Amino acid sequence: MAGLFGSAAASQNNTIGDLKQDVELGSPPEDSISDLAFNPNPTDPKDFLAVASWDKKVRVYEILSNGQGQGKVQLEHDAPVLSVDFFKDGSKVLSAGADKMAKVLDLNTGQGVQVAQHDAPIRCVRYFEANGTPMAVTGSWDKTVKYWDFRSAAPAGTLQCQERVYTMDVRENLLVVGTADRYINVVNLKEPTKFYKTMQSPLKWQTKVVSCFTDSQGFAIGSIEGRCAIQYVEDKDSTLNFSFKCHRDTPQGNTTSVYAVNDISFHPQHGTFSTAGSDGTFHFWDKDAKHRLKGYPNVGGSITSTTFNKTGSIFAYAISYDWSKGYQGNGSTYPNKVLLHPVLPDECKPRPNPKKR
Structure with missing residues (x-):
């Protein structure tokens, strides 16, 4: 890598990101934050951020x-929103x-x-x-995936x-489902009631997150072991599959502290992606060049x-306890914070891929 991107020292300094411009949202949730989503409509000039929390509210x-950020509307559930x-x-x-x-909140009426409805907690909901x-x-x-008109x-x-x-x-037409026991189910939403493909995660420990590529040709997997896997849907692309280590401390003797990868988000324009973890850091990566673009200092709590957001100009991240150290780690x-990181042009742009020259 040093030969491609200058000296190792220069490369290292160049890949350390800056948090100084990050802005904290006012009136945050009162308990752990479980999920974030921006409105995706490219014709809407405004950015709205939905925040789900264990305090039973969607803000x-x-x-x-x-x-x-300015609070617009909120919706209450009867239990933690996941x-x-x-x-x-x-x-x-x-x-x-x-x-x-699952509920639908109309932003115009506030209703x-x-x-x-399921027989057990709903862990994930997605629109399509x-x-x-x-x-x-x-x-x-309850071990089911259900579709709702x-x-x-x-x-x-x-x-x-x-x-x-x-x-x-x-x-688009790609649905990826990660379950306990490391099963990964791939569904073509043109045939929604059958599995297109089922596999075990290439990572050896519990799956925390799956996230689809922007071009829907594959997906990333994050696990509790500080690893991320890049996986293509079609067998013809299997040579492009790989996994890598992340969210780990520098080894101390024979011991390395390893942290869960809690979330993975893909940049809507560049197709690069972020990982964020229990160690309180986030990183931007280029999967095609197999290269880390930027790593950021500890933000003061698990992410x-x-x-x-829809243009990729804002990266939102939530800081709150993730239960990775059991109840003893909470206090x-x-x-409980949501921060907005303004994405600079060079932070998420792919590096030139030397293999394609």
Whole structure:
């Protein structure tokens, strides 16, 4: 790497990111933050950020031009909220959680309605469209994935999984579901009620997050062992699959402290991605060049969730306790914050790939 990007020392200094311009949102949640989502509508000049929390609320903030956030609307659940996502047009927010239900919050009216039900907590909810029809897909600890047409109270379809659903992501027609026991299920949403492919994670420990590439050709997997895997859907691309270590401290003798990768977010324009972990750091990576673009200093607590806004100019990250050290690691002084990092042009741009020259 040093030969490609200058001296090792210069390269190292160049890859250390700066947090000085990051802005903290006012009026944050009162308990751990479980999920973040920005409105994706490219025609909407405003940025809205939805925040799901263990305090049983979904909060939606309008991000102002000065970088500050202003509370717009909120929705209450009957138990911790574990997942949140926007409708494609940005007008409504989906949320789901430990009360075993999913709700839709209309940002214009401030009204919320229940749209889904499971037999156990819903860990993940995502919006998608089937032939132009707005739909939701939910993944639950009851070991099922269910599809919901908002015009009906009954699920439009159900997939029985091997184990409890821990993580899930959608991009165009690609649905990826990560469950307990390291199962990864890939679904083509054109045939939503069957698995296109099932595999065990290439990582040896529990899956924390799956995140689809921006071009929907594959997905990234993060685990509790401080590793990330890049996985393509089609077998013809399998030579491009690889995994790498991240979110680990420098070895001390024979001991290396290893931290969970809690979230992975892809930049909407460049296709580069972030990892964030229990160690309180986040990093930007280029999967095609297999290169770290930037690493950032410790933010003062575990990072539980991340997301880019629609243009990739803002990177939001949540700091709160992630239970990685059990109940002993929690305390009343542990921070609950959402910060907005303004993304500079060089932070997430891919490096020239020498193999393509």
